[in-house]
Amino acid sequence: xxxxxxxxxxxxxxxxxxxxxxxxxxxxxxxxxxxxxxxxxxxxxxxxxxxxxxxxxxxxxxxxxxxxxxxxxxxxxxxxxxxxxxxxxxxxxxxxxxxxxxxxxxxxxxxxxxxxxxxxxxxxxxxxxxxxxxxxxxxxxxxxxxxxxxxxxxxxxxxxxxxxxxxxxxxxxxxxxxxxxxxxxx
Amino acid sequence: xxxxxxxxxxxxxxxxxxxxxxxxxxxxxxxxxxxxxxxxxxxxxxxxxxxxxxxxxxxxxxxxxxxxxxxxxxxxxxxxxxxxxxxxxxxxxxxxxx
Numbered sequence: 067x068x069x070x071x072x073x074x075x076x077x078x079x080x081x082x083x084x085x086x087x088x089x090x091x092x093x094x095x096x097x098x099x100x101x102x103x104x105x106x107x108x109x110x111x112x113x114x115x116x117x118x119x120x121x122x123x124x125x126x127x128x129x130x131x132x133x134x135x136x137x138x139x140x141x142x143x144x145x146x147x148x149x150x151x152x153x154x155x156x157x158x159x160x161x162x163x164x165x166x167x168x169x170x171x172x173x174x175x176x177x178x179x180x181x182x183x184x185x186x187x188x189x190x191x192x193x194x195x196x197x198x199x200x201x202x203x204x205x206x207x208x209x210x211x212x213x214x215x216x217x218x219x220x221x222x223x224x225x226x227x228x229x230x231x232x233x234x235x236x237x238x239x240x241x242x243x244x245x246x247x248x249x250x251x252x
Numbered sequence: 253x254x255x256x257x258x259x260x261x262x263x264x265x266x267x268x269x270x271x272x273x274x275x276x277x278x279x280x281x282x283x284x285x286x287x288x289x290x291x292x293x294x295x296x297x298x299x300x301x302x303x304x305x306x307x308x309x310x311x312x313x314x315x316x317x318x319x320x321x322x323x324x325x326x327x328x329x330x331x332x333x334x335x336x337x338x339x340x341x342x343x344x345x346x347x348x349x350x
Binding site: 080083085088089092093096097098099100101102104105106116120123124127128130131142143144145146147149150151153154157158 | 288289290292293295296298299324326327328330331332333334335336338339340342343344346347
């Protein structure tokens with residue numbers, strides 16, 4: 067597996083299915099991806115296991131080859147270096163893992179959201195109240211409001227139909243209104 | 253009551269993308285925020301000239317992007333050790349035909 071690799075990686079060649087070029091790409095950039103994932107995860111979870119870090123890093127590469135290397139096709143060297151591009155994708159993947167506990171492999175373009183979306187972390191003082199929502203309701207609301215997904219995107223991420231997402235959202239908001247209404251009355 | 257969350261506050265939190273911070277000029281933060289790739293290009297030196305100047309001018313005004321730039325900088329400069337063999341094998345095996 068380990069061998070010499072060219073300093074310049076022909077991304078187009080990877081996309082066209084050149085196995086050797088893909089191996090060279092992996093050898094050159096796997097360390098970049100792994101380091102970024104480790105940095106992001108350990109910034110939030112001090113004792114994160116190497117297994118979790120590796121699993122997230124593997125998911126990064128799965129995202130890269132998904133839909134016929136769609137993410138690599140979209141790489142534009144005029145915007146940033148390839149190492150930076152991969153780092154940002156790795157960061158996005160790691161944050162998804164930390165926030166939602168599962169890998170959201172779609173949509174593929176959510177790593178380049180504008181800074182306003184990235185910077186708006188959930189407000190701790192207004193966290194979803196404990197014990198009011200089911201796990202699925204809480205995840206759905208976070209995808210719709212914190213991650214700013216539309217219904218179809220949330221449905222794909224959760225593996226359910228769009229109507230199911232609408233129902234879950236409606237039920238969750240009804241529970242929250244009831245919760246806060248009771249809290250105000252008491 | 254102090255500390256009590258009312259539904260209005262929560263609705264506001266859920267719809268926080270509509271709630272913008274205002275800078276000194278009364279302009280909403282985030283309306284002209286660059287994307288992550290642009291910030292990455294700024295940090296790695298890809299952005300030059302007017303594009304780079306525009307990002308720097310924006311960073312002066314936008315605390316959200318400043319925070320992101322610092323975070324991204326720390327991730328980009330993370331020392332890279334050789335990737336685990338298991339990751340290399342897994343990733344190499346993903347390409348079609350392998």
